[in-house]
Amino acid sequence: MIVTRIELVDYRNYVTAAFDLTPGITAVVGRNGQGKTNFAEALGYLSTLDSFRGAPAEALIRAGADAAVIRATVRHDDGRELSIEAELSRSGRNRVLVNRQKLPRTRDLLGVVRVSVFSPDDLALVKEGPSERRRFLDDTLVALALKYDAMRLELDRVVKQRNTLLKQAAGRLDEASETTLDVWDAKYAELGDRFGQARAVLIARLGPIVQEAYEHLAGVVTPVELRYEPVWRTLGLAAALAAARHDDVRRGVSTVGPHRDDVELVINGMPARTHASQGEQRTLALSLRLGAHRFVTEHTGSAPVLILDDVLSELDDGRATALLHHLPPGQVVLTSASALPPAARPDAVVRIEAGASAAEGSGTGPWQGPVGDTVTGDG
């Protein structure tokens, strides 16, 4: 699947802009603060209905405008073309149209446009807390099969309900609330065991792919491990919840279950979070994204659009070159504020200036990479 055209209206710093993308590598260049990441974010939004920067929906609407519109033309591998339009409104009433037909729910768009985003923020995958890694795992599951989106939402809801119940109990349960809690536990156990199993299977399959990606980037053989071994899974969630009940009631919050899971990242036998260098951490974060992208491509039989948002500048020359040499097949959009390394051979260049795309690639900006077919925008 590839995206052939993107139009933005009142999105972030864009008033109106249009970009044509090539099936190969499109380089999006321009100085800092011109809107390169905003462009990448808009593309990512169509795939997850969420900003990869974690920004709330209002932040995506240009100041002073009531609604932002992202339009895209998508071509599937079988040649089928779809036009997609997503409108984000300040009132929270978002609409999504596919081929001018309004989708019943905006979430029905998931799976139509598939995008993998690599960004400098990915470092958080290695450095920050477990929630970042859970999100990574779960986003990957959703990219593999949409049923995981509904499952994840239901799981969140059950945990929220259970926590509210525990809070209401205020430290002690009478017999009636005990039975009510039993039922929520049963529901949580049923969903949680299935979701935990899905995460475990994903981690097992992802491990070797991430290892390989890491070696390609780093150029040396380095043992990398992903460990997903939550204690509750050895007991089964029902038993784990029963064992933790006393504690849960006392603390008024759910202390065990998939909502607290973590994936331990290990390099050379040591936890990457505390023992790896900054460079190793960046490489590992990138390897996780690359691994997930490859796995999703293999599993679904079609490559998502790969966005490298300002990633090259974060890597040393060797790793940047290695990344470019090992780019998986499929459409790639890479943004950069500085000169592209020689290994980047874009098929097209889009230059962005103050929320508009410019027609040529020569300008006075700092970008000095090779120019392929130059792309015209009509911003």
Place this chain on the structure above:
Amino acid sequence: MAAYTTPVQVLIDELGRLPGIGPKSAQRIAFHLLKVPADDVARLAHALTEAKAKVRFCARCWNIADDELCPICADERRDPTTVCVVEEARDIVAIERTGEFRGRYHVLLGAMSPLEGIGPEQLKVKELFARIEPEGITEVILCTNPNTEGEVTAMYLARMLQPFGVRITRIASGLPVGGDLEYADELTLGRALEGRRDLSA
């Protein structure tokens, strides 16, 4: 923000509190009401107060009724041994339209949801248990919604009904009749596969 004279704004605000009515619709309805003859408005106002004053809950099943019992509970021909448990009275209307069910109902007036402060005590659960023996109920069909809260409510009732020794069933979930497989969402289709029926016999 308040661009209208107070009575109009009050009307818009009140209408906007109704379910499914957003600010725009509330405004449209308010202006419609201001335009139509006073008689029409009076008739609507009367219908509202009348309905509120006369309609009450069925003493047996908590359906909406205009008498002690709702028309279904009052109907002698209905099978008293089978009771269908639903969340809201409007669910009864949906099931009645099928013409498939000849038993009685029990309306819970909601589903368990701690987030909304609803536990079994807030629902007509005790009232259900109290009906089992006197009415000679032998089967309880749990027809709560197939969402998280509805499922949990059904699980709770199934547990609590165990000691009564009645048959407890849960309404099946699956594909809409007359629909196409390809348009079914994955969750529904998955459920439908789980609940498949054997045709080999």
